[in-house]
Amino acid sequence: MKQNKETNKKGTNIMGNYFNPVKIKIDTIDVIEDILSTLHSQPRKILLLHRGGDFSESDAGQGLFKSLGDFEVKPLEVNISNPDVEDLFHFYKQIESFDYQCIVGIGGGSVLDLSKSLAAIKGMEIDSISTLRSVIKQKLYIKNKKFVPWIGIPTTSGTGSEVTCWATIWDRANGVKMSVDSEHLYAHTAIVDPALTTSLPKRLTASTALDALCHATEAYWSKSSNEISRIYSLEAIKRIVKNFEKVLNQPNDILLRKEIALGSLYAGLAFSNTRTTACHSISYPLTLELGMVHGIAASITLAKVMEINFDSIIENDKLLDAFGVSSCSEIQELIEHFHEQSGFSSKLRDYGANEEIIETITSKAFTKGRMDNNPVALTKEDVVQILRSIY
Numbered sequence: 001m002k003q004n005k006e007t008n009k010k011g012t013n014i015m016g017n018y019f020n021p022v023k024i025k026i027d028t029i030d031v032i033e034d035i036l037s038t039l040h041s042q043p044r045k046i047l048l049l050h051r052g053g054d055f056s057e058s059d060a061g062q063g064l065f066k067s068l069g070d071f072e073v074k075p076l077e078v079n080i081s082n083p084d085v086e087d088l089f090h091f092y093k094q095i096e097s098f099d100y101q102c103i104v105g106i107g108g109g110s111v112l113d114l115s116k117s118l119a120a121i122k123g124m125e126i127d128s129i130s131t132l133r134s135v136i137k138q139k140l141y142i143k144n145k146k147f148v149p150w151i152g153i154p155t156t157s158g159t160g161s162e163v164t165c166w167a168t169i170w171d172r173a174n175g176v177k178m179s180v181d182s183e184h185l186y187a188h189t190a191i192v193d194p195a196l197t198t199s200l201p202k203r204l205t206a207s208t209a210l211d212a213l214c215h216a217t218e219a220y221w222s223k224s225s226n227e228i229s230r231i232y233s234l235e236a237i238k239r240i241v242k243n244f245e246k247v248l249n250q251p252n253d254i255l256l257r258k259e260i261a262l263g264s265l266y267a268g269l270a271f272s273n274t275r276t277t278a279c280h281s282i283s284y285p286l287t288l289e290l291g292m293v294h295g296i297a298a299s300i301t302l303a304k305v306m307e308i309n310f311d312s313i314i315e316n317d318k319l320l321d322a323f324g325v326s327s328c329s330e331i332q333e334l335i336e337h338f339h340e341q342s343g344f345s346s347k348l349r350d351y352g353a354n355e356e357i358i359e360t361i362t363s364k365a366f367t368k369g370r371m372d373n374n375p376v377a378l379t380k381e382d383v384v385q386i387l388r389s390i391y
């Protein structure tokens with residue numbers, strides 16, 4: 001592995017730019033009426049993406065439909081996770097004739113990422129999946145003048161999508177992950193209502209919280225980390241670590257849910273400006289090849305990557321303090337404990353990995369903008385070693 005010169009000089013990155021234009025309301029979802037009234041586009045038609053299932057009958061669903069009573073609303077059920085370019089095309093065709101002026105997305109990361117993507121490509125002429133693939137790859141949506149504002153209402157605490165300007169769209173036919181990514185695509189407003197997360201099942205509570213923990217930690221050591229983002233990172237880590245087990249055992253405790261929701265929000269605010277690094281980069285092929293849940297795929301390498309990065313991390317003592325530990329190996333133990341508490345294994349063999357798959361994962365682990373954002377430049381040998389160490 002090569003040390004990165006820019007960030008290896010600890011303390012040199014004491015300045016930095018921070019930008020996030022999302023209006024944040026930590027409130028109940030009925031504030032949406034006020035938010036819509038302040039939109040310049042004065043929307044009449046609203047596209048509402050939600051997670052499907054019993055959403056329409058739930059308190060949240062009923063409340064939201066009531067608050068949107070004065071608008072023409074087209075609900076769109078998103079009953080998939082980890083949206084693929086084919087899914088995005090399918091949804092795009094379903095709503096093409098509905099001339100919406102705003103999108104409201106209420107759900108987990110997949111719902112929010114699709115909301116953001118549909119906002120980006122609104123009104124573009126896209127007649128096939130391959131055209132859509134080109135629109136995403138060539139970032140043609142950046143020049144789209146017809147994009148519409150969107151409002152994000154997360155119902156999981158982890159994705160951070162409500163405060164970031166990119167969305168993950170998978171391209172399974174080509175075995176890669178793509179991004180819809182532009183500063184236009186920040187949500188107009190994020191409504192963070194912790195009450196929406198009390199019905200989350202245990203494994204989803206855990207995996208999304210672990211995703212947020214990785215966002216915060218990777219943001220802390222990212223090449224683009226700065227004075228402001230690091231404060232959000234540390235606050236996020238403290239809240240998530242302190243309340244992780246408690247919220248698994250007391251899922252209906254609204255104060256615990258609020259702590260995790262704030263942890264996720266702060267993590268989002270941190271990595272909205274820094275992006276993620278090696279752990280997320282390695283997680284994408286772990287998900288593609290082994291079907292691992294995103295938050296587990298990201299957290300399974302967190303301590304190992306931290307060990308490699310450790311000497312390049314600015315104020316690394318503060319990072320350990322936030323986790324409440326004194327070494328990277330204690331973080332490995334902590335993450336393994338969190339996995340165990342939530343019913344996940346910390347070993348790749350339990351997800352069907354073998355030597356050949358480790359090779360494949362390694363070859364796909366170098367995502368542009370993520371792996372090269374790690375403070376230490378990892379080699380293929382480093383990645384193989386990391387993966388073998390958690391086999």
Ligand SMILES: [Fe+2]
Pocket residue numbers: 159211215280294298
């Ligand atoms: Fe993530």
